[in-house]
Amino acid sequence: MKAYFFTEMPYPYVPEEVERAYGSSRVIVPNRYCDPAAAAELYNRYLDEYEYADELGLDLMLNEHHQTLTCMDAAISVSAAALARRTRRAKLVLLGTPLPHRDNPVRVAEEIAMLDCISRGRVVSGFVRGVPTEIHPSNTNPVLNRARFEEAHDLIVKAWTTPEPFTWEGRFWHYRYVNVWPRPYQQPHPPIWITGSSLDNVPWVADHGYVFASFLTPYDWTNSLIDVYKRSCAERGLPEPSADRFAYLALCYTAETDAQAEAEGQALLWYLRRVRHPQFNAPPGYVPPHVQAQTILGGARKGYGDSFETLQEKGIVMVGSPDTMIRRIRTLYERCGIGHLLMMNQAGAMPDQQVRRSLELFAREVYPEIRDLGEQPAHPQTVSSERRSAAFRP
């Protein structure tokens, strides 16, 4: 089990009544509520926390959202670049670049190849569709989101793995000459991770042998997604995927005692309790109409409105003393068989000192006890940086 520190870099200073007045925490809350001086302090604080997590021996995960107070990381390659130079050891999991929303996938291939070289092969390249609200800031077609994702992915992987210029005349993107400099440090390319919370893209992830990541889903839901991945492998006669093919993101907080963790960890709920705009969250065609119809009629929900206790029972929130955290993470491993724990260990106004203390306790007392869970020989797709020059022919 590998553990990763993650913060969405929230801007926690917008009064709740403002959010409620606009009916949303995203897209339309006016940016006059963002004080650039406060943002500067927050960015530097969050990046310092990432550096500290690196020093403690954790790996790091970053993400990207747009026009939202929940996440000020509006350009994942910018934050990753800051960390590539200031960290020395940690993997930098970009989870992820929202491919359908990018105008220029070749630029994505360049940015990630550059980051991979600067970090000397520490980049994990996650690709995501973007949550439904992202449709509005980029104004990309919600119906074509998946098709754009797949074409951008195909183009980027080809750009990373083709050692000479090639032409791309696809449905969405056209280039006469694609010839990315630099090539990625890791060969043939950095590991690729893909997120999802519904069944429709899991077989595609399995077919490619990529790591599948599920965010804030209840145990049973996570399990059903992982089962689909495993079934896809079995149907194709591939070996049973190992734990390192699966990642799970939970809201995590470790403190000296359970009571303290329960009290301080409540701050994590800030992320779940933001005002969600029903229409911005349901652009037409982003999910298949029959699935959307089931949702309208009261279908499956992640249950972000659940109580703190219920969220912990579902595995979405994991807080506790070091002993409790060890037990909870073992339960997660036993129930879902995941090999990467993405810890959203900061949310809302949770203060820097608490975040650091939590990470210290985790690194010192929890991590050594869970490290061996699911550890097996590396999957063939996980290419270590030592092999980087194998494909290089001058």
Next chain:
Amino acid sequence: MEPSSRNGEANAGAGSVSTWRASDLELEVFARGAEGAERLLVLHDLDYVNGVEYPFTEGLAKRWRVISPSHPGFGGSSLPPSFDSMADLAYVYLDVLRLTGPAHLIGLGFGGWIAAEIAIRCTHDVRSLVLVDALGIKVGDRTTRDIADMFVVSPSELVELSWHDAQRGEHEMPLPVANRGFDEDQLTRLLDNRKTAALLAWNPFMHDPKLRARLARIDCPTLVVWGASDGIVSPLYGRAYARSIPAARFELIGQAGHYPYLEQPAAFLETVEPFLLGVQRA
């Protein structure tokens, strides 16, 4: 494209429904009125796929053969995998017109945009054009949202924008929301219609920046009808539409929003029928 044989035709209310087939398209086509009569091709809006069940159909079907297809990807019509633009729909309807022979075109809202896309390409089979609260053009400056964000506003705001009598709209408008009593299949169909509309017209939103200049090519008699209370596309937008078409006349219908043919069917008929008769006499 070929209409299916007569035994493939079924009754649909007071009319009939049949399937017209092209290589990768199945088009559901409703019809009402005497077969030998002059034809009206009615192109529906995006949230209403009503075939020949509009309050005006009965009146018009006394004189005309009313033909009302469900657009590709709407209602019971399939969506060919290559389709992603309004031009794809325009070419389907140019084929339909070649089959039926000359017809009057009545385009409602989103369907009005399709009608305009047809007429800028070829009016050989278009006897006249009636645009009703049509989408499709850019009128204001680049920081003005000419067309309401119908997929983002709340259902009740959408009704407010679309109807003069919002109370009636609240009751009648077939929106894909929980409290309207729709089952899963009905909701899926409504959401499918919106999915197709988004596929065709998300960006630029519900218009083509080049359409307005191309409207000058339309050389058939044209009537632009607008609901005075339309909050989706305003009457000012409608007047700009009419000014852009050389032979167009503009008519405002009072006490009506985006659907004057639903809210004021009598006034709608009184406006449209004399126009159509005038074209036929000329």
